[in-house]
Amino acid sequence: xxxxxxxxxxxxxxxxxxxxxxxxxxxxxxxxxxxxxxxxxxxxxxxxxxxxxxxxxxxxxxxxxxxxxxxxxxxxxxxxxxxxxxxxxxxxxxxxxxxxxxxxxxxxxxxxxxxxxxxxxxxxxxxxxxxxxxxxxxxxxxxxxxxxxxxxxxxxxxxx
Amino acid sequence: xxxxxxxxxxxxxxxxxxxxxxxxxxxxxxxxxxxxxxxxxxxxxxxxxxxxxxxxxxxxxxxxxxxxxxxxxxxxxxxxxxxxxxxxxxxxxxxxxxxxxxxxxxxxxxxxxxxxxxxxxxxxxxxxxxxxxxxxxxxxxxxxxxxxxxxxxxxxxxxx
DNA sequence: GCATTTGACTTGATGCGTCAAGTTATCGTT
DNA sequence: AACGATAACTTGACGCATCAAGTCAAATGC
Numbered sequence: 001x002x003x004x005x006x007x008x009x010x011x012x013x014x015x016x017x018x019x020x021x022x023x024x025x026x027x028x029x030x031x032x033x034x035x036x037x038x039x040x041x042x043x044x045x046x047x048x049x050x051x052x053x054x055x056x057x058x059x060x061x062x063x064x065x066x067x068x069x070x071x072x073x074x075x076x077x078x079x080x081x082x083x084x085x086x087x088x089x090x091x092x093x094x095x096x097x098x099x100x101x102x103x104x105x106x107x108x109x110x111x112x113x114x115x116x117x118x119x120x121x122x123x124x125x126x127x128x129x130x131x132x133x134x135x136x137x138x139x140x141x142x143x144x145x146x147x148x149x150x151x152x153x154x155x156x157x158x159x160x
Numbered sequence: 161x162x163x164x165x166x167x168x169x170x171x172x173x174x175x176x177x178x179x180x181x182x183x184x185x186x187x188x189x190x191x192x193x194x195x196x197x198x199x200x201x202x203x204x205x206x207x208x209x210x211x212x213x214x215x216x217x218x219x220x221x222x223x224x225x226x227x228x229x230x231x232x233x234x235x236x237x238x239x240x241x242x243x244x245x246x247x248x249x250x251x252x253x254x255x256x257x258x259x260x261x262x263x264x265x266x267x268x269x270x271x272x273x274x275x276x277x278x279x280x281x282x283x284x285x286x287x288x289x290x291x292x293x294x295x296x297x298x299x300x301x302x303x304x305x306x307x308x309x310x311x312x313x314x315x316x317x318x319x320x
Numbered sequence: 321g322c323a324t325t326t327g328a329c330t331t332g333a334t335g336c337g338t339c340a341a342g343t344t345a346t347c348g349t350t
Numbered sequence: 351a352a353c354g355a356t357a358a359c360t361t362g363a364c365g366c367a368t369c370a371a372g373t374c375a376a377a378t379g380c
Contacts, residue, residue, distance in 0.1 A: 006278035013289055016297045019304025020288065025230045028184050030311045042336085062359065070185045075337055077360055082336095099345045099358050118166035128180065129173055131306040137176045139299045144179030146291040151190045202366085222329065235367060237330055242366095259328050259375045 027127065034123040039116040044071060046116060048079055049088060049105065053113040058105040061094065065103055088112055187287065194283040199276040204231060206276060208239055209248060209265065213273040218265040221254065225263055248272055 009017055032043045039046075047069040052058055060068070066076040080103055083089040088109030094100035105113075129137060169177060192203045199206075207229040212218055220228070226236040240263055243249040248269030254260035265273075289297060 006281055007285065008281060009284070009289075012297060012301075013285075016301035016304070017284060017288065019301045019308065022230065022308045023304045024184060024188050026308055026311050044336095063357090070182060072338075073359060074339080074361090078336075081360090093345090097346075097358095099356095101359060121166055121168060124169070124177060125167065127310045128177065128307055129169075131310045132303060136299060136303050136306075137172060139296060140303055141172075141176035141179045143292060143296050143300055143303075144176070144183045146296075147288055148179065148182045148186055150287045150291045151186050204366095223327090232368075233329060234331090234369080238366075241330090253375090257328095257376075259326095261329060 030127060031120070031123060035116065035120055038119050039112070041112075041116065044069060044075075045079060045083060046113075046120060048076065048083065048103075049109055049113045050117070052089065052103060052105040053110060058110065059102050062091075062101045062103055083109070190287060191280070191283060195276065195280060198279050199272070201272075201276065204229060204235075205239060205243060206273075206280060208236065208243065208263075209269055209273045210277070212249065212263060212265040213270060218270065219262050222251075222261045222263060243269070 028043065035041050035043055035046055041049075048065060051065050051068040052060055062073060062076060062080070065080075066073045069076065071079075080089055080091065084091065088106055089103055090106060091101050091103050094102050132140065188203065195201050195203055195206055201209075208225060211225050211228040212220055222233060222236060222240070225240075226233045229236065231239075240249055240251065244251065248266055249263050250266060251261050251263050254262050288300075292300065
């Protein structure tokens with residue numbers, strides 16, 4: 001677990017780590033900024049709405065939605081409550097199994113996604129894909145997967 | 161600004177974006193988890209302590225420290241207040257120019273960094289560098305820089 | 321040399337995420 | 351059919367980040 005002498009980062013690693021750390025700090029902030037400024041929603045709220053909009057009947061179980069949006073059930077519950085207040089979503093117990101709750105997108109909610117999506121995608125493109133070469137895009141996918149795999153094992157998801 | 165028809169992400173881009181989004185979500189959480197569990201501090205608090213520990217006299221101006229730790233002055237002010245309460249840091253007006261505040265690491269603060277650093281570095285290594293090839297590490301540095309450059313121009317830092 | 325401006329913080333209110341503790345509905349067992 | 355166990359949420363309290371407004375010290379203009 002702990003060596004006698006820790007292996008510090010060498011110069012190359014340190015530069016890579018610095019670059020990654022900056023990205024971890026600023027990219028989410030930048031994406032949130034765009035959505036907040038143009039649409040008055042957070043990136044997480046966007047993901048929730050987008051998740052519902054992509055499902056066949058515009059509805060999902062809370063647990064499915066939490067998995068999709070990569071957040072805890074508790075967080076999702078709070079967020080959906082706010083989205084419900086804004087009239088974009090409503091919840092009903094699943095008719096097939098009363099333990100589940102289904103979140104439905106309203107028509108207004110659908111409109112909101114349709115309105116928000118192009119700007120968000122454009123921002124992702126501008127900040128992530130435009131600056132990278134094709135090869136780097138592929139590398140990025142592989143790198144991201146390797147890192148999340150390294151994390152993935154112990155705690156697949158928060159909460160619970 | 162907005163095209164007639166937005167350019168959606170293609171399959172390759174979508175996979176890369178998914179992998180990146182997961183990393184953005186989970187890597188910071190994983191690093192915070194380790195530091196919180198083993199040392200009772202957040203990653204941002206660690207960065208603040210580490211920043212001070214690396215400076216010649218174990219002190220920096222708040223504004224320098226904010227830049228180093230990649231956070232707003234306001235955020236830093238709150239955090240340093242907490243670190244001060246815990247006895248790891250203290251603040252004094254800069255003797256040379258009373259407008260600046262200097263944050264100093266205490267002996268206990270230094271001990272804390274020495275205690276926390278090896279475990280944190282080991283976690284970064286385990287989650288980021290061990291899973292990657294040498295070539296990917298270099299790519300990661302370049303990719304990170306390109307993305308932060310794309311962001312960088314408009315808002316170098318929050319607050320202010 | 322006094323007033324204004326600028327810059328470097330500091331503070332308090334607000335909102336969101338997390339954590340621990342509930343609730344409620346079904347399932348398995350007896 | 352009753353009982354505990356489990357799974358799927360929901361809720362409330364708490365901590366931290368952000369934002370807007372305030373404070374205070376030096377520089378700047380007149």
